[in-house]
Amino acid sequence: MKSESGPPVEAMIDSVSPASNAEVDDPIVFEQILRQQASREQRRDRMRRTARQVVVLAVFVCLLGLAYSLYKVVGTSIDDAQSSWPVIGSILPESDDLKMPPLPDIISGIFDEPRGTNEPFWLIVGKEAAFTLREAAVGFAIGVVVGLSIAIVLTTSGRLERALVPHVIASQTIPLIAIAPIIVIWGRKSFDFLPFEWQDWMSVSIIATYLTFFPVTINGLRGLQSPRPENLELMDSYAARWIQTLWRLRLPASLPYLFAAFKIAATASVVGAIVGEISAGVKGGLGRRVLLEAQRYTTGPERLYVAVLGAAALGIFVFAAISSIEYALVGRKGRQTVT
Amino acid sequence: MTAARALLHSWLPPVVAAVVILGGWEVLLAVIRPDGFVLPPPSDIGGAAIENFDAIVGATGVTGFIIVTGLIAGVVVGAAFAVLVTAFRAANETLTPLAVAVNAVPIIALAPIFNAWFGLLSPRSNQAVVVVLVFFPIFINTARGLTQVEPSQVELMESYGAGRWRIMREVRIPNAMPFFFTALKLATSLAVIAAIVAEYFGGRQDALGNLITNSAGLTRYNDAWAAVLAGSLVGIGLYALAVLIERLVMPWYFVARRSA
Amino acid sequence: MNGASPAASASSAAGAPPATGAQPPAVEVRGASKIFNLGRHNEVKALADIDLLIDQGDFVTLIGPSGCGKSTLLRLIAALVAPSDGTVAVNGKAADAARLDRDYSMVFQRAGLFEWRNVTRNIELPLELMGWKAADRRRRSAEMLELVKLTEFARHHPAELSGGMQQRIAIARAMSFHPQLLLMDEPFGALDEMTREHMQNELLRIWSETQITVVFVTHSIAEAVFLSTKVAVMSPRPGRIAAVIDNDLGPRTDATRDDPAFFANVTAVRDALRGGHRR
Numbered sequence A: 001m002k003s004e005s006g007p008p009v010e011a012m013i014d015s016v017s018p019a020s021n022a023e024v025d026d027p028i029v030f031e032q033i034l035r036q037q038a039s040r041e042q043r044r045d046r047m048r049r050t051a052r053q054v055v056v057l058a059v060f061v062c063l064l065g066l067a068y069s070l071y072k073v074v075g076t077s078i079d080d081a082q083s084s085w086p087v088i089g090s091i092l093p094e095s096d097d098l099k100m101p102p103l104p105d106i107i108s109g110i111f112d113e114p115r116g117t118n119e120p121f122w123l124i125v126g127k128e129a130a131f132t133l134r135e136a137a138v139g140f141a142i143g144v145v146v147g148l149s150i151a152i153v154l155t156t157s158g159r160l161e162r163a164l165v166p167h168v169i170a171s172q173t174i175p176l177i178a179i180a181p182i183i184v185i186w187g188r189k190s191f192d193f194l195p196f197e198w199q200d201w202m203s204v205s206i207i208a209t210y211l212t213f214f215p216v217t218i219n220g221l222r223g224l225q226s227p228r229p230e231n232l233e234l235m236d237s238y239a240a241r242w243i244q245t246l247w248r249l250r251l252p253a254s255l256p257y258l259f260a261a262f263k264i265a266a267t268a269s270v271v272g273a274i275v276g277e278i279s280a281g282v283k284g285g286l287g288r289r290v291l292l293e294a295q296r297y298t299t300g301p302e303r304l305y306v307a308v309l310g311a312a313a314l315g316i317f318v319f320a321a322i323s324s325i326e327y328a329l330v331g332r333k334g335r336q337t338v339t
Numbered sequence B: 001m002t003a004a005r006a007l008l009h010s011w012l013p014p015v016v017a018a019v020v021i022l023g024g025w026e027v028l029l030a031v032i033r034p035d036g037f038v039l040p041p042p043s044d045i046g047g048a049a050i051e052n053f054d055a056i057v058g059a060t061g062v063t064g065f066i067i068v069t070g071l072i073a074g075v076v077v078g079a080a081f082a083v084l085v086t087a088f089r090a091a092n093e094t095l096t097p098l099a100v101a102v103n104a105v106p107i108i109a110l111a112p113i114f115n116a117w118f119g120l121l122s123p124r125s126n127q128a129v130v131v132v133l134v135f136f137p138i139f140i141n142t143a144r145g146l147t148q149v150e151p152s153q154v155e156l157m158e159s160y161g162a163g164r165w166r167i168m169r170e171v172r173i174p175n176a177m178p179f180f181f182t183a184l185k186l187a188t189s190l191a192v193i194a195a196i197v198a199e200y201f202g203g204r205q206d207a208l209g210n211l212i213t214n215s216a217g218l219t220r221y222n223d224a225w226a227a228v229l230a231g232s233l234v235g236i237g238l239y240a241l242a243v244l245i246e247r248l249v250m251p252w253y254f255v256a257r258r259s260a
Numbered sequence C: 001m002n003g004a005s006p007a008a009s010a011s012s013a014a015g016a017p018p019a020t021g022a023q024p025p026a027v028e029v030r031g032a033s034k035i036f037n038l039g040r041h042n043e044v045k046a047l048a049d050i051d052l053l054i055d056q057g058d059f060v061t062l063i064g065p066s067g068c069g070k071s072t073l074l075r076l077i078a079a080l081v082a083p084s085d086g087t088v089a090v091n092g093k094a095a096d097a098a099r100l101d102r103d104y105s106m107v108f109q110r111a112g113l114f115e116w117r118n119v120t121r122n123i124e125l126p127l128e129l130m131g132w133k134a135a136d137r138r139r140r141s142a143e144m145l146e147l148v149k150l151t152e153f154a155r156h157h158p159a160e161l162s163g164g165m166q167q168r169i170a171i172a173r174a175m176s177f178h179p180q181l182l183l184m185d186e187p188f189g190a191l192d193e194m195t196r197e198h199m200q201n202e203l204l205r206i207w208s209e210t211q212i213t214v215v216f217v218t219h220s221i222a223e224a225v226f227l228s229t230k231v232a233v234m235s236p237r238p239g240r241i242a243a244v245i246d247n248d249l250g251p252r253t254d255a256t257r258d259d260p261a262f263f264a265n266v267t268a269v270r271d272a273l274r275g276g277h278r279r
Helices: A010-016 A027-083 A103-111 A121-155 A158-171 A176-190 A200-224 A229-237 A242-280 A286-295 A301-331 B002-032 B042-051 B053-086 B089-102 B107-118 B123-147 B151-159 B164-198 B208-217 B221-249 B251-259 C004-012 C070-077 C095-100 C119-123 C125-129 C134-147 C163-175 C193-210 C221-227 C254-258 C260-278
Strands: C027-036 C044-054 C059-063 C085-090 C104-107 C181-185 C213-218 C230-235 C240-246
Touching: A027 A103, A027 B089, A103 A121, A103 A301, A121 A158, A121 A200, A121 A242, A121 A286, A121 A301, A158 A200, A158 B002, A158 B221, A176 A200, A176 A242, A176 B208, A176 B221, A200 A242, A229 A242, A229 C104, A242 A286, A242 A301, A242 B107, A242 C125, A286 A301, A286 B107, A301 B089, A301 B107, B002 B042, B042 B053, B042 B221, B053 B089, B053 B123, B053 B164, B053 B208, B053 B221, B089 B123, B107 B123, B107 B164, B123 B164, B151 B164, B164 B208, B164 B221, B208 B221, B221 B251, C027 C070, C044 C070, C044 C240, C059 C070, C059 C221, C070 C085, C070 C181, C070 C213, C085 C095, C104 C163, C119 C125, C119 C134, C119 C163, C125 C134, C125 C163, C134 C163, C163 C193, C193 C221, C193 C254, C213 C221, C221 C254, C221 C260, C230 C260, C240 C260, C254 C260
Parallel strands: C059 C213, C059 C230, C104 C181, C181 C213
Antiparallel strands: C027 C044, C027 C085, C230 C240
């Protein structure tokens, strides 16, 4: 393109920049060395913070158990005191062993084999958690694709964005989980065309999808619009096509926003799966287990507590999984995460 | 003139979209007439809403009370806790990441335990679910806003000899307002979902959640959707209220954004 | 002053003979104006009656107070903004055709590097968009890193680099496909004085090595006089070219910054700017 045979400018180059002849003297490069030191220190801080958070979580769980036991000790007197409150009635929960089974009972409930089974209860709950995780993961994956597609479509036109974003927000006020049974019936009827047989858990995944797409759309929209004007101008100046700008600028720029959404969405997908199972009566998952243990609560209250703990563990697990992927993909390389 | 145009600019597209979506839905169902009426046309839902008006309004009142009281309690406790925790650096650095992790717990699964604690038919357990569910996003977002302040603003206040609570009031709380309202808007729809789903496990029998599940169980889908619609309207109303309060409390924020 | 005379002075005052007959001028703006939000209540007249002729190989700075439309004029040349009236030609083609042919490259005040790409991949961005093969891209980016003397930072990410280094990478990215024209929008405006002078030296070295044509927007008089062969002084409301000052100081060295001729031209530009303010 450009002729490489330059004019006699050697003299000029040498005189212009004596400093740049030796790299060490370059003040800009020197400043660089200081910066690298700082960023290495930051990374070390981050590792230490993560380690501390794990410890804090463990301590918190222990304290929670302690508080629970302490409350049971003083609970009877609270119950007595509250019973004489004239108007408000009881605000704090009652604490007898049926309503709040003792902590040792709950712990042994994790390992006991429930009647009629020859597996420890934690293994049963774990298998059911895996079933629920599959529902949630399928719902999450579809929700991410749908949510991101909507966000990309909305980015193409300001008018479209103004027209549809209020409806996306309003869509979340529709408690779709409440009509899970309808979704299950609809699912059985409507997906004959698929190459595989439709199963009820897939309908639960649809409910999870409904809760998942929303944060992805909202944050995706923010992320896709996050490139600075000069970066968009840069792509224009290179005569980049729309799809090139999307793939090389808008999508990578939206990754921190998307991961913030993925963390919310992953949690939401677990909620959707659990509640969807309960409401739709789908068997085999954690939601069903919670419902079952709630129904036969009086024969084994500790099992309900264990099932709920299993649900809590599943929620924290998916959150931690997404956070780890986020750290691997965007957390290093000095990029900021969006919260 | 320009105000009217600005109103048109922001309101016309969503209204047009709503008409298109609802009209398209109605027409599509009229044309293909799927069996089962799982997703009835808007006109049928509207008809069911009128038919069951009294029952729906009554149930919405019961559930609405739970939603509003739970929402207020969760927001107040969450925001107060955030102010308290962020005033102390050590407390903030341990408790806030903890809250982020605990927030990943599917709180709604706690509903049967709350039922055991507060009584199966008491609305108290449903309120408890709403409170806990609202608490975490409010606490996390507000704490984030209270800590993500411009360091120079804090230094400026310190140079004036301002103490911890003075800095909280003058710098941190104003800075946290946008974060708080983002969480509040999110919390409104969470509260509706939480209350309706919690009713599936227990609480008063004349509430919206039961109306939805009973209607669906009797394959009266129009009625179920009409009750769902009532829940949505509560959610949209609370969301709009949150937006209104946001505008009234921080007019400066919207002025700054418009001129930017 | 009518619009035509500055353009006339631009070509006649060039001193040097015009570029060899066959080559069209690098930039030719004729009677261009720009009105933003035409017909709305917030209508702004940004540029009026702009005539500007830039020869191949020139280094022209656009200088003026804020709001004089110098950045808008640069975007008019880049075809990122369409003129409301008049014509803009680059290398004898309509500006937008030149954009599609990738005749020019742009550098902004913020380096605007993609933080998720390392230095090499940032430099290769335009080459990827143009569909170059990986091996060719690698070769060219290595060459560019050598040009801006940052070879050892090839695998670093932008967040690890200082502002001055980021801007050097941005220049390398802009030069990577050997464009004939470099459009720079206050590229050193965010840098501190020391880094800035260093970058100016580097830019002049690159300019003389590559014989590229440069259009450089700045609001620093000293920068304009130190860098360019011609200084186009603009006046605001609406933006016009008040004067084009020929600025032949010969090869620059650090001593140039203390040269009486340098100060004389600084004074000339400052006078032209003041004249612009009065009107």
